[in-house]
Amino acid sequence: MRAVIPFKKNNAKSRLSSLLSGKEREEFALSMLRDVAGTLVSSECFSVIDILTTSLIDIEDVNIVLAGKGLNESLNEYLGKMASHSINEPVLIIMADIPLVSGKNLEDITASQSDVAIVPGRFGGTNAIFIRNPSSFHVDYYGQSFLKHCQIASCNGLVYEIFDSFNLSTDIDEADDLVEILIHGSGRAAGYLKSLGFGISDKNGRVGVKREKI
């Protein structure tokens, strides 16, 4: 069984620009990737873990695969290559910005008996897809990708399930999302934010993040 994580380092997480500098955003994105990759490695669910990345990075126990194209093109080329090399093992496509993912989540999703298991992200996105037969599926990210992926599965005659998980559905894109890492996270991404002085603010029962000078 394989896993693949697409990753973009340059100008990563641009919607966090109001809180983090360009360098901090890259480091933060990398810390989330390390959390996700580390959980994949520890789970021992996968014989191969590939990171499809736009620039060289250094992460242990995974394969670094340079990919110059866009997200959809890179992933569909990846799936196509598996098919053309007759690699018929299941594959988990998982985003690099869901650092709350747990080992149990990975055990559960890879145990799915459906042809495809789709994990919704917030705002209609897709945070992970487990595909039993990679040659039978293609991805279409951006916008309402969750509904598009359900439709792709249906159109290809595949039985799909919607995988229900707060951990996996919590993608980190905007300032408000940092709250979830600070409350529920215990990995590198949480540690990195705390090292920068981030903490929880609680004004009149409205929880948010604040950054204090260190």
Added chain:
Amino acid sequence: MRAVIPFKKNNAKSRLSSLLSGKEREEFALSMLRDVAGTLVSSECFSVIDILTTSLIDIEDVNIVLAGKGLNESLNEYLGKMASHSINEPVLIIMADIPLVSGKNLEDITASQSDVAIVPGRFGGTNAIFIRNPSSFHVDYYGQSFLKHCQIASCNGLVYEIFDSFNLSTDIDEADDLVEILIHGSGRAAGYLKSLGFGISDKNGRVGVKREKI
């Protein structure tokens, strides 16, 4: 096994004021409550379903219990009454604004082997708590209630688990949250929003809600 849903109709969902009138917010809150209550009834997990409400409402197959006090006071009085009447059955406290809850979610959480199962909401909230022995626990909502509930369980010597579900963690408080109902919902709350002209907008890959005149 019991379930209790706290509900406030007057000036419900005030953070949706920019999108919905006062009357619409009340009707919308009621439609979400009906989704949650309907799923509880259909699940057949519960012999008693109580709605703790600040004003009279009409919902089938549940008990309407008028409660004039605040959320914490009402729920803690409810738990206290169970204890004083020697009602030692488990209870699920579930919020009225999580209309995506499924029958499977209810089966899973009520099958928990822990003393307490706590469901996080977004921004540190708590969307549901399953308590095996109601006399052993009290609630403390508002602010970072998730962490407070974990601490209450620990301080009382209880084994707790964190219940991981996108459906249950998706509480509807703000304009952006309506996207989740429109994409993932199929009940009364989704129908009500659509009847008001709400739909998904998708500008440059950023998904939101729009309201069209009907």
